[in-house]
Amino acid sequence: MAPGFSNQKSGAGESPRSVHVNNPHLDSMKEDVLYHFNLGTATQDLPAMFGDVKFVCVGGSAWRMKAFVQYIAGELGFGDPKADYPNLCAGTDRYSMYKVGPVLSVSHGMGIPSISIMLHELIKLLYHANCSDVTVVRIGTSGGIGLKPGTVVITKQSMDASFQPKLEQVILGKTVVRSTDLDEELAEELLQCGAELDEFETVIGNTMCTLDFYEGQARLDGAFCSYTEEDKLNYLGEAYAAGIRNIEMESSVFAAMCKLSCLRAAVVCVTLLDRLKGDQLTSSHDVLNNFQQRPQMLVGHFIKKQLKASQKS
Amino acid sequence: MAPGFSNQKSGAGESPRSVHVNNPHLDSMKEDVLYHFNLGTATQDLPAMFGDVKFVCVGGSAWRMKAFVQYIAGELGFGDPKADYPNLCAGTDRYSMYKVGPVLSVSHGMGIPSISIMLHELIKLLYHANCSDVTVVRIGTSGGIGLKPGTVVITKQSMDASFQPKLEQVILGKTVVRSTDLDEELAEELLQCGAELDEFETVIGNTMCTLDFYEGQARLDGAFCSYTEEDKLNYLGEAYAAGIRNIEMESSVFAAMCKLSCLRAAVVCVTLLDRLKGDQLTSSHDVLNNFQQRPQMLVGHFIKKQLKASQKS
Numbered sequence: 028m029a030p031g032f033s034n035q036k037s038g039a040g041e042s043p044r045s046v047h048v049n050n051p052h053l054d055s056m057k058e059d060v061l062y063h064f065n066l067g068t069a070t071q072d073l074p075a076m077f078g079d080v081k082f083v084c085v086g087g088s089a090w091r092m093k094a095f096v097q098y099i100a101g102e103l104g105f106g107d108p109k110a111d112y113p114n115l116c117a118g119t120d121r122y123s124m125y126k127v128g129p130v131l132s133v134s135h136g137m138g139i140p141s142i143s144i145m146l147h148e149l150i151k152l153l154y155h156a157n158c159s160d161v162t163v164v165r166i167g168t169s170g171g172i173g174l175k176p177g178t179v180v181i182t183k184q185s186m187d188a189s190f191q192p193k194l195e196q197v198i199l200g201k202t203v204v205r206s207t208d209l210d211e212e213l214a215e216e217l218l219q220c221g222a223e224l225d226e227f228e229t230v231i232g233n234t235m236c237t238l239d240f241y242e243g244q245a246r247l248d249g250a251f252c253s254y255t256e257e258d259k260l261n262y263l264g265e266a267y268a269a270g271i272r273n274i275e276m277e278s279s280v281f282a283a284m285c286k287l288s289c290l291r292a293a294v295v296c297v298t299l300l301d302r303l304k305g306d307q308l309t310s311s312h313d314v315l316n317n318f319q320q321r322p323q324m325l326v327g328h329f330i331k332k333q334l335k336a337s338q339k340s
Numbered sequence: 341m342a343p344g345f346s347n348q349k350s351g352a353g354e355s356p357r358s359v360h361v362n363n364p365h366l367d368s369m370k371e372d373v374l375y376h377f378n379l380g381t382a383t384q385d386l387p388a389m390f391g392d393v394k395f396v397c398v399g400g401s402a403w404r405m406k407a408f409v410q411y412i413a414g415e416l417g418f419g420d421p422k423a424d425y426p427n428l429c430a431g432t433d434r435y436s437m438y439k440v441g442p443v444l445s446v447s448h449g450m451g452i453p454s455i456s457i458m459l460h461e462l463i464k465l466l467y468h469a470n471c472s473d474v475t476v477v478r479i480g481t482s483g484g485i486g487l488k489p490g491t492v493v494i495t496k497q498s499m500d501a502s503f504q505p506k507l508e509q510v511i512l513g514k515t516v517v518r519s520t521d522l523d524e525e526l527a528e529e530l531l532q533c534g535a536e537l538d539e540f541e542t543v544i545g546n547t548m549c550t551l552d553f554y555e556g557q558a559r560l561d562g563a564f565c566s567y568t569e570e571d572k573l574n575y576l577g578e579a580y581a582a583g584i585r586n587i588e589m590e591s592s593v594f595a596a597m598c599k600l601s602c603l604r605a606a607v608v609c610v611t612l613l614d615r616l617k618g619d620q621l622t623s624s625h626d627v628l629n630n631f632q633q634r635p636q637m638l639v640g641h642f643i644k645k646q647l648k649a650s651q652k653s
Contacts, residue, residue: 048564049565050562089433136450140451140454143553144450144554147562199558238452239456239457239509242511243509245511248372250467251361251600253511284564
């Protein structure tokens with residue numbers, strides 16, 4: 028059983044890379060139930076289970092995050108890529124979580140609210156486990172703007188539907204604005220990894236994060252649509268002019284919450300289609316599957332490089 | 341292979357209970373790929389598969405929606421409750437879908453964006469399948485305010501974090517306000533079913549729908565918390581005064597989209613805890629499991645009654 032925990036852990040003030048929680052109430056809690064993970068400080072020894080985590084990769088699909096941990100096990104030589112890695116959140120179907128060596132792979136479902144619940148509990152998990160120097164990368168899928176399908180976009184800034192780099196968080200009924208800045212140096216390192224791999228196109232661009240897949244992303248194929256194709260193309264054109272190269276549904280709250288917790292963070296999404304040319308995903312299953320592996324390959328290469336560098340130093 | 345389809349299907353103007361799509365662009369599409377269901381008009385015969393659907397039950401958890409279809413199969417005498425009903429969305433892990441007789445059971449994940457994607461594709465599915473007289477019920481879990489845990493709340497109005505009965509939908513970067521009215525008569529019928537069952541408390545009340553589980557619902561146990569316990573209790577007290585009896589994360593967009601599509605809709609959620617007394621879910625697994633079955637039992641009873649009544653008439 029894990030002991031009680033404190034907000035003021037040793038070294039929290041000295042190291043810029045420890046995981047921060049900003050909640051004085053946590054001090055007075057005897058235990059912390061991470062409900063949507065089916066984990067807790069009184070039921071698991073979180074430092075023993077997770078204390079060595081240095082890289083967390085998160086993505087919408089539970090299947091993809093399981094495939095990622097298998098891929099990374101093979102790439103890093105930590106285990107058999109065909110092994111059946113256990114789901115550490117086995118008692119719930121809200122999220123899935125897998126671990127191999129210093130790499131944690133967690134699913135987050137679709138949309139800001141779904142990833143936000145996961146991140147609250149992930150940040151507390153990393154904090155309770157006394158993790159430090161953690162890098163978090165979202166690997167996902169997205170719609171591209173003016174890019175060849177299959178291009179991987181590393182997010183410079185996550186923007187809202189008005190092309191502003193901010194997240195509006197409602198707290199007690201009032202709106203608080205949070206920054207969605209990501210780590211620029213990390214983005215450049217990831218771009219460099221893309222160049223080294225040289226297997227697909229990788230670019231840095233702004234990412235629009237919306238609350239809705241159909242009307243919120245100017246699609247013409249939802250159950251409701253009150254605008255014309257010209258309206259759609261004008262809107263996407265304005266987005267392109269604001270530096271936006273892809274659209275997804277989680278990056279803004281991901282960036283905001285990682286920043287508040289002093290976690291080094293990046294968003295790496297492949298584009299499944301060019302929204303200037305259509306709305307529906309009509310590529311074959313095999314082609315889409317191949318596209319979805321690209322962020323995994325990029326981040327796998329990055330982690331391998333980082334681990335090699337840390338072994339040398 | 342299903343033929344092309346039209347927005348103006350026969351009888352659409354005469355029957356108030358046909359499923360409406362409000363999208364002129366659908367007329368010109370040769371096929372419609374319901375991507376997140378892994379279904380489509382060119383790959384499946386949707387009228388043959390779904391044309392007889394009269395009740396759709398939706399809920400966050402894929403496991404719960406599978407359990408629901410097994411429960412309803414037994415209750416209605418349509419099949420073995422222990423049978424392994426196939427997932428009709430088997431090629432994707434975004435949502436799960438099960439069917440027995442006229443009842444469709446679909447999972448929607450957590451939060452407004454996640455259920456919104458599902459509802460766009462569900463409404464189009466019902467439309468393509470020529471369904472009519474469809475009732476949709478969300479069966480879920482929630483946090484209660486001033487209610488004994490385990491109480492089932494049937495939603496009168498779904499309210500936002502400022503206690504207003506509306507949904508702000510962003511379309512092409514601009515905010516459109518939508519009504520979140522639900523069917524009052526259906527709510528009363530469901531309340532009557534609760535009285536008939538007489539196995540747990542059932543009430544009608546307003547439901548607050550938030551974009552966030554922690555800060556958005558005034559919890560003190562998230563990774564971030566900038567307010568005091570007094571602030572929290574004041575906020576929840578104001579919510580109670582506005583008639584709010586429970587808090588969840590999907591009802592507003594569910595109500596708004598069902599209303600736009602002329603679907604008779606209700607929200608039936610069990611409360612897992614009383615938020616005036618705490619934030620964490622510390623009840624035993626068995627107790628929480630029992631609570632989660634209550635909306636299923638209530639809606640099962642309702643469907644049984646409806647089918648009996650339609651057989652008589």
